[in-house]
Amino acid sequence: MRKITLAIAASLLFGAASPAFAADEPENMIKYRKAVMSAIGGHTGAIAGVVKGEVSFVGHVEAHARGINEMSKLITQLFPTGTDNGAFKDTRALPAIWQDRAKFDAAAQALQDESAKLIEVAQGGDAGAIGAQLQNVGKACGSCHKPFRAEKK
Amino acid sequence: MFRPALSLTGLAAVLGLVAFGAAAQTTAQPTAESVTRGGYVLRAAGCLSCHTDSKNKGQPLAGGRALPTPFGTFYPPNITPDKDTGIGGWTVEDLSRAMREGRAPDGRHYYPAFPYTSYTGMADQDVADLWAYLMAQPPVARANQPHELPLPFRFRALLGIWKAMYFEPGRFAGNPAKDATWNRGAYLVAALGHCGECHTPRGALGGMDGDRPLAGTAKGPQGKKVPNITPHAKEGIGDWRESDTTFFLKTGFFPDGDVAGGAMAEVIDDGTSHLNDADRAAIAAYLRDLPPLPGP
Numbered sequence: 461m462r463k464i465t466l467a468i469a470a471s472l473l474f475g476a477a478s479p480a481f482a483a484d485e486p487e488n489m490i491k492y493r494k495a496v497m498s499a500i501g502g503h504t505g506a507i508a509g510v511v512k513g514e515v516s517f518v519g520h521v522e523a524h525a526r527g528i529n530e531m532s533k534l535i536t537q538l539f540p541t542g543t544d545n546g547a548f549k550d551t552r553a554l555p556a557i558w559q560d561r562a563k564f565d566a567a568a569q570a571l572q573d574e575s576a577k578l579i580e581v582a583q584g585g586d587a588g589a590i591g592a593q594l595q596n597v598g599k600a601c602g603s604c605h606k607p608f609r610a611e612k613k
Numbered sequence: 614m615f616r617p618a619l620s621l622t623g624l625a626a627v628l629g630l631v632a633f634g635a636a637a638q639t640t641a642q643p644t645a646e647s648v649t650r651g652g653y654v655l656r657a658a659g660c661l662s663c664h665t666d667s668k669n670k671g672q673p674l675a676g677g678r679a680l681p682t683p684f685g686t687f688y689p690p691n692i693t694p695d696k697d698t699g700i701g702g703w704t705v706e707d708l709s710r711a712m713r714e715g716r717a718p719d720g721r722h723y724y725p726a727f728p729y730t731s732y733t734g735m736a737d738q739d740v741a742d743l744w745a746y747l748m749a750q751p752p753v754a755r756a757n758q759p760h761e762l763p764l765p766f767r768f769r770a771l772l773g774i775w776k777a778m779y780f781e782p783g784r785f786a787g788n789p790a791k792d793a794t795w796n797r798g799a800y801l802v803a804a805l806g807h808c809g810e811c812h813t814p815r816g817a818l819g820g821m822d823g824d825r826p827l828a829g830t831a832k833g834p835q836g837k838k839v840p841n842i843t844p845h846a847k848e849g850i851g852d853w854r855e856s857d858t859t860f861f862l863k864t865g866f867f868p869d870g871d872v873a874g875g876a877m878a879e880v881i882d883d884g885t886s887h888l889n890d891a892d893r894a895a896i897a898a899y900l901r902d903l904p905p906l907p908g909p
Contacts, residue, residue, distance in 0.1 A: 501869060512856045512857075514856065594864060601872040
C-alpha cells in the first residue's frame with residue numbers, strides 16, 4: 461500500500477506517467493530531437509533515391525516508410541516548453557510551436573497519417589504511386605516546418 | 614520553339630509604346646486551348662503565391678497578401694477579372710504592358726516588387742494565353758490595399774528613374790548556340806520563373822546585380838538568406854545532379870531528405886510542382902550550365 465502511495469506521489473512529482481522530458485537537459489533534448497528529425501530525413505532521402513530511379517530497391521520503401529511513421533509518433537514529445545530558438549542557438553524551433561500548440565500537434569499528426577498511407581502505397585510496389593505519396597509526406601513536413609521552423613541563417 | 618527577338622518590338626518597348634503582336638485577340642473570344650495553356654503559364658510564372666492571401670484564406674488571385682521587403686510592405690493587387698476591383702476591364706495589351714513594361718493601363722509605373730523586370734522576356738503567346746486564363750477565372754470583388762511604403766519610395770514618379778537605371782525591357786532572345794532544352798530552361802528561369810528576383814543579389818537601390826546571376830544573397834527580398842543556385846561546388850548546388858533538382862522542384866525534398874520551407878516551399882507548391890517533367894528537366898539542365906559563382 462505504502463509502495464503504491466509512494467509511486468503515485470513520485471509520478472505526481474516527476475510526471476513519471478508522461479514522458480519525463482522535463483528532467484532532461486534542454487541542450488541534450490535539442491540534440492536528440494535533431495537526431496530524430498535527421499532520421500526522418502534519412503528515410504525520405506532514401507525513398508527519394510528509389511523514386512528518382514537511382515536505385516532499384518522498391519522493396520525497401522515500406523521499411524523506410526515505417527521508419528518515418530514510427531519517428532513521427534515521437535515528435536510531439538520532443539518539444540518541451542522553453543526549447544525554442546530564442547533561448548537556444550542550436551535550434552530552429554520557433555516560439556510559435558508553444559503559442560499554437562494545437563496546430564503544431566495537428567501537423568505532427570498529419571505526418572503520422574501521410575506516412576501511414578505511404579506504408580500502404582509502398583506495399584503496392586509502384587514507384588510512381590510511391591513518388592506521389594512521398595510528395596504528400598513532403599507537404600506534411602512542410603506544413604509544420606513553414607510556420608514552426610526558422611529558416612537557415 | 615522560340616521566336617527570335619524582334620528588334621522593332623524591343624525598340625517600341627524601350628520607347629514605352631505598345632507594339633503587341635496579338636492585338637487582334639482583344640476582341641476575339643479566347644479559345645479553350647489558350648485558357649489551358651494560360652493556366653500552365655500562370656504556374657510557371659508563379660502568380661498565385663503573391664496574388665493570393667492564403668494566410669487569411671483569401672480567394673485565389675484576389676490579392677492582398679502582405680509582402681514585406683526592405684523598401685516597405687507591398688500588397689499585390691486583385692488580378693481576378695472583377696470589373697471594379699480586379700482586371701476585368703483589361704485588354705491583352707494592358708496585360709502585356711503591365712507584365713513586360715511595368716506600367717498600369719493608366720500609365721503609372723509599377724513597383725518592381727511585381728517582377729516585370731523578369732516577365733519582360735515573356736513570349737507574346739504566353740502573355741496572350743495568360744490573359745485568356747485570367748479572364749476565364751471567377752471574378753472576386755476585393756478592393757486593392759495601398760502599399761505601406763516609407764518616403765521616398767512612396768513617390769511613384771521616382772520609379773521612372775529607377776526603371777531607366779535598372780530595367781531592361783525586351784523579349785527573351787535565347788542562345789542559338791545552345792539546344793532547345795537549354796533555351797527552354799533559360800526562358801523558364803529568367804523570364805517566367807523569375808528565379809533571379811530572389812536568388813540574384815541586389816544593389817542598394819534594388820537593382821539586380823547582372824554580374825552575379827543566381828549566386829544567392831545574404832539578405833533576400835524578405836530579409837532572409839537566399840541560397841546560391843549556380844553549380845559552384847562548395848557554395849552553390851554543384852553537388853546536385855539534375856535529377857536532384859527536378860525532384861526538388863517537383864516535391865520540395867532536398868537531396869538530404871529535408872524539405873524546403875519559406876518562400877521556396879510556396880514556389881514549389883504553387884508553381885514548379887505543377888510543371889511537366891520536361892520543363893523541370895530543362896530548368897535543371899540550364900542551372901547546371903550556369904557559370905559557377907561563389908557566395909553569398
